[in-house]
Amino acid sequence: MKKIMTTLSVATAALTLSTLAVADYPTKNIEFIVPWNAGGGADNVVRALQNPVEKALGTNLVVRNISGGGGAVGFSTAVGAKTDGYVVTIPTNATFTLEGLGNVGFTYTDFEYIARVLVEPYVLAASSQKGWESLEEMLNDLQENDRPLMVGASGVGSSTHIMAVALAEELGVRFEVVPYDSGANAVTAAMGGHIDAVVLNPSEVVSGIDSGRLTAIVTTGDERSGALPDAPTMLEQGYDFSVSQWRGVAAPKGISQEVEDRWVEAIQAAVEDPEFQRAAEMMGSDIMPLYGDELDEFVENTARLMIEEAAKLAQ
Amino acid sequence: MNDYIDALGLVFQGYVLLAIAGGTLLGLIMGALPGLTAAMAIALLLPLTFGMPPVMGVGMLLGTLCGAIAGGSVSATLLNIPGTPSSVATTLDAFPMARSGQAGRALGIAIVASFLGGIFSAVVLSVLAPPIAEFALRFGAPEYFALSVFGLVIIASVSKNLAKGLAAGLIGLLLATVGSDPMLGSPRFTYGNMSLLTGINLLPALIGLFAVSQVLADVVDYFKTEKADASNTPIDKASPRWIEVLKHWKVVLSSSVIGTIVGAIPGAGGSIASFLSYDQAKKMSKTPEKFGKGHSEGIIASESSNNSLVGGSLIPMLTLGVPGEAATAVLMGGLMIQGIRPGPTLFTEQGAIIYGIFIAFFVANIFMMLFQWFGIRLFIKILQIPRKLLMAMILVFCVIGVYAVDSNIFNVYLMLAFGVLGFFLNKYGFGTAPVILGLILGPIAESNLRRALMVSGGDWTVFVTRPISLSFLVVALLFLAFSLWQNAKHKTSFA
Structure with missing residues (x-):
């Protein structure tokens, strides 16, 4: 009881x-x-x-x-x-x-x-050694030389990897996506000119852009990123693409x-x-x-x- | 110059010094406990620093980082249990020395070597950070691959028996293939287990191979001898051994250079620095046959190297904004929350703060040395705890520590499995250090080999046409030949 x-x-x-x-x-x-x-x-x-x-x-x-x-x-x-x-x-x-x-x-x-x-947003940032100042310059260069863009992403299957593939589809050019262990390692490789570009988030590339080693080509947001106010969006460049x-x-x-x-x-x-x-x-x-x-x-x-x-x- | 004076003012304030001291002490304690890593200690303190002025907050975190690395050597020396992966090489000589009744000497050497290594890297950080960062940028995938091959050659040097050591290294390399394929993402040997998707976690493997296997060995020992209690081992005088270390200033210097540079290359697998230094100290030594049996040069090489690694790892983080490994990644998060964005602009726009960080790093190293100086007599009391109690406590700490890393019970099982593996590897003379080297370097070697070939379009000549890559490969070959010759000469191998 x-x-x-x-x-x-x-x-x-x-x-x-x-x-x-x-x-x-x-x-x-x-x-x-x-x-x-x-x-x-x-x-x-x-x-x-x-x-x-x-x-x-x-x-x-x-x-x-x-x-x-x-x-x-x-x-x-x-x-x-x-x-x-x-x-x-x-x-x-x-x-x-x-x-x-x-x-x-x-x-x-x-x-x-x-x-x-x-x-x-995601940002496509190229190694400054490439000399591209804009998306147009990059696309023209790639088409003229008929070669793929070596793009670093922050890990196989990561959202940056997937975004790189999606961007290539949208832009109509070939990206060879090289997965790195981390965003930091991909950025280091691009800053050293070992790969052409990276697709990452702004926070990971801001230091590289400040130092002039990387150039922001395009971002994927609805609006320009507060961290990269000078980089145009895909929408501004005439693509119907925003992620x-x-x-x-x-x-x-x-x-x-x-x-x-x-x-x-x-x-x-x-x-x-x-x-x-x-x-x-x-x-x-x-x-x-x-x-x-x-x-x-x-x-x-x-x-x-x-x-x-x-x-x-x-x- | 004005910036330096401002910076001194920022650091030399009561509260700031207190914060650095507190961080260092906490780091020492956490580093000495197996399983609790520097990254975790920093993450734990991070929220505390939000309300602090930048230099105070960052100083506290830097202290934690230095302390954690130094603390790792205490358990490595006294118990054969490296507190962090960076202290694995320390166990090779410090533990045999401690076992022979010279625990005080082993700790005394480790303290001085750590301090000198730390100060060396602090000087390099303050004076040479930008050019070293520039050099680090020249490392592409082929260079990382060549560096990891160079690292793997060290297995020959840390093995008591060459054939068995290589076998153990292969076990490590094989285990390193578990997890998602680094380039394709397809799962390998994961058997549907999500925890294995990112590969075998290094920490449970390390703790299992060293700590759990040691506990098992002691249990077996205890039942065999029935009384076996090491607590009555005579203990010598515990104090820092300045003169003994300074006599080997060449080892200190070369190990510190190696530690700083490996630390400055992001993603090079920092903890191999102490192995690289150990290896070169053995090659340069007049008495290489004494290594692995309690030789002071071995302790000096490993300890000055793993503490100079800390300053080195701050170089890419502060100058390029890229953290090299977990602990500096957390530290960088702390900086950003403080409103400091690491990168080149930090030097031009916030000079006082960056110099403040440099000075705080010096101060942290000094606190680290002082705490150890006074703590050494306390540490050594661990050896007076009855062995059976101590081992039980260690096992508890291992489980807590490994679980705390990512709150994943699977890692605890993994640790226990590695404990059994380590026990048998030690019992039959294979050793556990080569397994760890294989586990650390395997993924770096594999992913960078494939990355290099991907970027070169399948052209294998990239490894020999790039000067840095080629030199690493050539030196690796020479070292391998030299190790074989040294081994043959001293007849310590080829059973």
């Missing part, structure tokens, strides 16, 4: 707690899964978000770097987590390319996308509306934080928050393109 009573009271207590949890979310630390090692682009974003989001939510964010499989392990862990809102992760284009490459068991619809926070890398917050599908609302509020506060704004600027990213239906539409469009291109690569 006593046993049953205890069980009952524990059960009631648990019940009250769980209702409370929804009302007063969050009541405990929130785990933020970063599917890559410390020190990567996504990791830097999460660590810059950490302070302002903690302030807004009134709890601690525990950053867990679950790396492996180019993000596959971390995203899979996040998908499999409880949907109580105490586990979130950072979606990027990699969430989609992993699906397209066929290496993971989840699909992009297994996530509830809470917010898009930062956007950075960007993005970083945001997502949870496993099935979190409550309350949890989502609390997070949206927190992100809205975070993007106003001057310290976060300074960090974003330094990372070469543009703060372009998106929530709700607009976000869903953005995810839908980007996912379709990235998955399609990645699937082609996997064949």
